[in-house]
Amino acid sequence: MTARLENKKMLKENALLDAAFDLFARIGVNGTTIDEIVKKAGVAKGTFYLYFKDKYDILDMVVVRKTTALLSDAIAAAKARAYEDRADEAAFFTGYLIDQLARDKLLMRIIHKNLSLSLYHKVINDPVRGVELKQVVEDFKRSIQCGGYSGQEMDHLLFILLEMTGSVCYSSIINSEPAPIETIKPILLKTIRKILA
Amino acid sequence: MTARLENKKMLKENALLDAAFDLFARIGVNGTTIDEIVKKAGVAKGTFYLYFKDKYDILDMVVVRKTTALLSDAIAAAKARAYEDRADEAAFFTGYLIDQLARDKLLMRIIHKNLSLSLYHKVINDPVRGVELKQVVEDFKRSIQCGGYSGQEMDHLLFILLEMTGSVCYSSIINSEPAPIETIKPILLKTIRKILA
Amino acid sequence: MTARLENKKMLKENALLDAAFDLFARIGVNGTTIDEIVKKAGVAKGTFYLYFKDKYDILDMVVVRKTTALLSDAIAAAKARAYEDRADEAAFFTGYLIDQLARDKLLMRIIHKNLSLSLYHKVINDPVRGVELKQVVEDFKRSIQCGGYSGQEMDHLLFILLEMTGSVCYSSIINSEPAPIETIKPILLKTIRKILA
C-alpha cells in the first residue's frame, strides 16, 4: 500500500475515534449508537466494522489513545522543567494532570468512567511511550519513600492516592461537587502532602 | 384495602426490588432487562409498571433502600458500643461499613456505581432515619476538628475521605486490585489517621 | 332494589358516560383508554365492565344519548314556536341544530365522527321520543315536495342535504375551514333554499 493510501485509511480511523470520543463523553457510551458515530465521522456504517469490532472495542481505543496522549504530554512538560528533586517533579506532574482535566471536561469524563486497570496496562506497556511512563511511576515512588510506609505498602499507597485524586477531581470538575475544582485543588494537595509527610 | 391485600402488594414490590438488586449488581444496569427482572421476581411484566416507571426508577429505589439499610445498621452497631470518644465512634463506623461491603460484594457494586448525590440526599432526608444519619455526620466532623483544617475545608475533607474510601474499597473488594481488602484496609485506615492527625 | 340504590347505580353509569363523552371528543376515541374514563368518572376499573362491554359499547351509548337529547331539544324549541308553515318549521329546525352544534364543539365532533346509520336508527326507533322524530322527518319531506323531485328521489335528497349540512358544518365549526360558521351558515342556507326552490 502506498503511503498516500495508508494515510487515507488513517484519516477514516481517526475520524471515527474522534467522533466516538466526543459522543461517548457527551452522551455516554450506552446512549451512543454506531450510527451516530459513523454519521459524525462522515463514513459509511460498514466502514466502522473494518476498523473496530464493536462499540466497546472503539471505546478502549479511544481511552488508550487519550490517556497516552495526556500522560505523554505531562511527561514532556515535566521534563522541560528539568526538576532536580523527584518530589517536586511528582508534585508538578500531579498538578499538571489536574489542570489538564479541569480544562477538558470530556477527557475527564472518558478517562474516569472507562480507564480500567487492563487498559492502564495497555498504556503503560506501549512499546514507544511505556518506558517513560514506567520511569515516572518509579520516580514517584522514590519521592514518597519518606512517608513511613514499607515498600509493599508504597505500591498500594500510590494506588490510594490515584483513586482519591481521580474520583475527587471527577466530582469537582464535572459536577462542582462539593465545590469547584479551584476550591478543592488546594485542599486535595494539602491532604496529599499530609499523607506523604 | 385490607391489611392482607396491602401485604400481598408489598410482597410483589419487594420481589421486584430484590430481583432488580441482584441482576443490577451481577449483570449491570444496562445488561439487565425488565423481562429478566419480572421473570426472576415471578410476576407479570405489567406488574412492573404498576410499581415503577422504568429501569432507572427501580434502580433508584434499590439504591436508596440498600443504602438506608446499610447505614441504619451501622448506626445501630455503633450505638450499641456506646463510645465516649467521637473519634473512636467514627473509626468504628468506617470500619464497620468496610467490613459490611467486603462481605456483600453485590451491595458494594450497587452502591458505588449508583449512589449519586441526589439519592444520598434522599437517604439523608428520610423522615424516619435521616435524623440519626445527620447526627453521625456531625459527630464525624467534630471528631476531625483537630486536623488543621478550617470549618469550610472540613466539609470538603469529609467528601475527600468518602471518595477515597469508596473508590479504593470498590477496587479492592471487587477486583482485589491492587490487593485484597484485608491487605488494603490497614493501609487505608493508617492513611486516614495521618490525614486527621 | 330500592329507588335509592337504583339511583346510585345510575350515578355511576352517568359519571362514566359523561367522562367518556368528554374524553372521546377531546382526545379522540382511539386515544382514550378505559383507565382514563374510570379515573375521570371516579369509579373503579372493574365497574366499567359492569355497565359496558368495551370502549365502543360506551361510545354508542354516548352518541345515542347526545343525539337524542339534541334532537329532542330542537323539537321542543320548534313546537314552542308553533309554526303553521311546514317549510318555516323545517328551516327553523335546521338553523337551530346548526346553532347548537356551533355552540358545543365537542358535541359536533362526537356526532359527526360517530353517528352511524345504525345508531341513527336506534335514536329514531326509541320508544319514547322516536315518534316525534319520525313526525319531524315526515314534515320535512312534505315541506320540500315542491322542488321537482319525485317521491323516491325526495328520500335521497333529504339524505344529501343532511350529509352536506353535517360535513360542511363540521369543517367550519371545528376548523373554521374554509371560513367560520358565521360566514358559512348564510351561504349554506342560501344553497339549501336554491335546492328546494
Add this chain to the structure above:
Amino acid sequence: MTARLENKKMLKENALLDAAFDLFARIGVNGTTIDEIVKKAGVAKGTFYLYFKDKYDILDMVVVRKTTALLSDAIAAAKARAYEDRADEAAFFTGYLIDQLARDKLLMRIIHKNLSLSLYHKVINDPVRGVELKQVVEDFKRSIQCGGYSGQEMDHLLFILLEMTGSVCYSSIINSEPAPIETIKPILLKTIRKILA
C-alpha cells in the same frame, strides 16, 4: 448509487406503500399494524423505518400518492375530450371522479377518511402536477360564476359542493346508503345543477 440499486430501493418503498394502502382501506388505519404491512410487503420490520417515521407518516404518503394519481388521471381524461365549454369540462371532471371512486372502493375509503386539507395542499402544490390542478380549480370557479354567488361566496360554494359530493358518494359507494351510487349519482348531479343554475 447505481440506477439498479436506486430501482431496488423504490421497489421496497412501493411495496410498503401498496401494502399499507390495501390494509388501511380494508382494515382501517387503527386496525393495521406495522407488522402486517411489512409482512404483506415482504420486507423486514426495520426496512419500514428506513422509509417512514411511523404509521401516520406512510398514511400521508399513501393518500398524497393516490389522490395525485386520481386527479392527474381525471385531468388527462378531460383534456383528451378537448371541451370548449368550461362548464361541460367541469361536469365531465366531476362525473369522471365519481365513476373512478365507484369502481375503486378502497380508493374511496382512503381518500374520504384521510384527505385532510394539509395533505390536499401538498397535492395541489406538487411542483410537477400542481400547476394543472390549480388550473382545473380556476376553470371550475369560472364555470359557476352565473349562480348568483359573489366572488367570495364562490370559494365557499366550491367547498360546499366538494363536501357534499364527497360524503354522499362515500356513503353511497361504500354502504349503498341510502341507495347504490347508480341511483344517487343522477340525483346528486341534478342537485348540483340546481345550485349552479
Add this chain to the structure above:
DNA sequence: GATGAATGAGTCTTCATTCAT
C-alpha cells in the same frame, strides 16, 4: 477498501380484561 440498504432479534411499554376480595 468502502458503501449503505436490509435485516430481525431484542426491548420497552401499553392497556383491555379478569377475578379474588
Add this chain to the structure above:
DNA sequence: GATGAATGAAGACTCATTCAT
C-alpha cells in the same frame, strides 16, 4: 355491586451486524 391489583398479549421501535455491489 364494587373494587383495583394483576395479567400478558400485542405492538412500536431500535440498532448492531451483514453483505451485495
